[in-house]
Amino acid sequence: MLANLQVIPRLPAINLEETQSYFENALGFTLISRYPEYxxxxxxxxxxxxxxxxxxxxxxNYSMIYIRVPSGIEKLYEELRTSGAIMHPNGRLESKPxxxxxxxxxDPNHTLLTFGQLI
Structure with a gap:
């Protein structure tokens, strides 16, 4: 019954302009819609x-999302390290048990974005 659903996180943002700029410039997201408070x-x-x-x-802020990467996580890691993304102090690329x-x-609101790829 739930197999065809899409999950879309709703995250808090202190400043929408700063959040939009960060996601566009550092992470390569595009703007879909902008409203006064959304x-x-x-x-x-x-x-x-x-x-x-x-x-x-x-x-x-305890907001967190997990983004599954199908392949190329090493390349993505290097791209984000040089793009202006804010690397988590304990978030370096590593294989997990x-x-x-x-x-x-x-992100600028301290939402944790974890990227993971199956080994």
Whole structure:
């Protein structure tokens, strides 16, 4: 019954302009829609929605998403390292014991974006 559904994260953003700029310039997303307090960005089949939350404290933001990479995670990691993406201090590319190669970045709101590829 749930097999054909698409999951689209809705994430908090302190400043929608800054969030849009980061996702466009550092991560290569494109703008789909922009409203006064809502933003929709897309890259390939990945779609992210952002709602304005000016009171968000980025140091206690527990928002996280996991993005499965079908192949080429090493190349993606290197591209993001040089694109202006904010690398998580403990998020370097490495093989994990659960059979995935992963790395992590942060957005300006401190949302954790983890990228993973099956080994």
């Amino acid at each position: 933003l929709i960005m897309k890259s390939g089949s990945t779609e992210l929605h952002f709602f304005e939350f000016k009171e968000l404290d980025p140091l206690i 659960w059979g995935l190669k992963e790395f992590a970045i942060l």
